[in-house]
Each structure stands twice: as C-alpha cells, then as structure tokens.
Amino acid sequence: MYSEVKELILSCELPGGELISEGEIAERCEVSRTPVREAFLRLSAEGWMRLYPKRGALIVPVGERESREVLEARLLVECHAVRGVVERPEALAALVDALRANLAAHQGAAGDEFTRIDTEFHQLIVDAGRNSLLEGFYTSLAERRRRMTAASVHRDPDVSARIRADHAGLLEAIADGDADRFDALLHAHLSGVHDVPDVVR
Structure with a gap:
C-alpha cells in the first residue's frame, strides 16, 4: 500500500x-x-x-526552497558531467546516440511515461560523466525530480512541448562539444520548466 x-x-x-x-x-x-x-x-x-x-x-507540496535547491544541485552535477564527457570523443559519441534515442522515444510519450523519459534524458548525461559519487547523489534526487516534472506538466500542458524542444537544444550543444552553451541552455531549461527564476550554480 x-x-x-x-x-x-x-x-x-x-x-x-x-x-x-x-x-x-x-x-x-x-x-x-x-x-x-x-x-x-x-x-x-x-x-x-x-x-x-x-x-x-x-x-506536502514542493516548496520554493526545495525546488531551488534541487535545481541548483542538478545544474552543478549535469554541467560537470558534460564538461568531462566533451573531453572524451568516444564517450561523447555514445552519449549523443543515447540521447537521440531518448529524444525519439519522447515524441509520442505522455503522462508518467513522459516523465520517466525526461528523467532518463538527464540521468544519461550524468552517467556519462563517470563519477560514481555524483551519479549516486543525482540518483538520490530521482523522486524529487520526477515529482517536480509531473507537477510542472500538470500545471501547464504546454510544458511538455517545451521540454522536448529544450532537450533537442541540449543534445545539439553536447553533440557540438559546447559545454558553455549547454550550461546556459540547461539553466534556462530548468528555470523555465519549473518556474523557478534566477537559479544559480
């Protein structure tokens, strides 16, 4: 139960x-x-x-402080992972392939399946960073991340389309090996999707 x-x-x-x-x-x-x-x-x-x-x-609702802290932690971990993976061409190519497959699966998804695929997209990035301690920490946020995304989708049905579009941009930045652009896009993505302005790293 x-x-x-x-x-x-x-x-x-x-x-x-x-x-x-x-x-x-x-x-x-x-x-x-x-x-x-x-x-x-x-x-x-x-x-x-x-x-x-x-x-x-x-x-218990997700409070503003909790939302902000989760997003700040995500920015730190995901951006760190991308900076590491762009230095390893083989790992970068494998990540890009995995993210493309994820993005394709996201196109027809809805409801809980949509949220699961969204969570997987970001987890793939962190896993590619090859830091087991950060992976474990990031995984520990999974339930909070999932609930926040579900709340955003329930609040505004148009968020789903934004998430797909933002993920395409994040994937393009990774494929180009542009960690700085990824940082900026991820910041805008997390702030916008979760309606938490001025998230800082």
Whole structure:
C-alpha cells in the first residue's frame, strides 16, 4: 500500500496541498484502512505528508526552497558531467546516440511515461560523466525530480512541448562539444520548466 500511495504522490495524482483521508484511499485502492494507515505513517515519517488526527493527511507540496535547491544541485552535477564527457570523443559519441534515442522515444510519450523519459534524458548525461559519487547523489534526487516534472506538466500542458524542444537544444550543444552553451541552455531549461527564476550554480 505504501508504494501505491507514494506513486500517487510522485505522479501528482495526489497533488501537493491536497487533504486526503484514510477512507478515501482505502476505497480508491479497494483495501481496508489498516494498510492505508501504515502507509500514511511511513510517508509522514519520510516527509511526503503531514498527519492531522481526525482530519486526514496533507500532501506536502514542493516548496520554493526545495525546488531551488534541487535545481541548483542538478545544474552543478549535469554541467560537470558534460564538461568531462566533451573531453572524451568516444564517450561523447555514445552519449549523443543515447540521447537521440531518448529524444525519439519522447515524441509520442505522455503522462508518467513522459516523465520517466525526461528523467532518463538527464540521468544519461550524468552517467556519462563517470563519477560514481555524483551519479549516486543525482540518483538520490530521482523522486524529487520526477515529482517536480509531473507537477510542472500538470500545471501547464504546454510544458511538455517545451521540454522536448529544450532537450533537442541540449543534445545539439553536447553533440557540438559546447559545454558553455549547454550550461546556459540547461539553466534556462530548468528555470523555465519549473518556474523557478534566477537559479544559480
């Protein structure tokens, strides 16, 4: 039950700021209240929701500070990875091929599949940087990254088209070996998609 409720939060089917009850989720998932209660307690301990006795559970929204910190961390890690990969022609060629395949898959995707492919695009870049510590750190942000993207897509349906267009530009900068252009494009991409202006590295 924990996984099911968490998935609803990450996909923004249960959006931040919404107050839900054990009964609602039990009915929705066709289970008793006991596993829902246990799931709520665990999700509360992890910071995904706040429990209010006799009122329900509040889905904790993604705050401005959290958004900004996640985006700043992403800028640092992704830009570092690109600066390393452009110095290795074989790795650069392999990354460009992988990103082209990802971009092709993104064209017909929607919903959770779209978010998954978006997450994969950026993960491919980080993995190509060949720094296992940074890869591990970046992977630890995966749930936050996914939820932020899902929230942006729910907020503005046109964001999906922007993400695809921005990814094409990021891919072109990588293919050209232009790390400075990638830095500038990634900054604009993350700030614009997530509506967080003036993200700094």
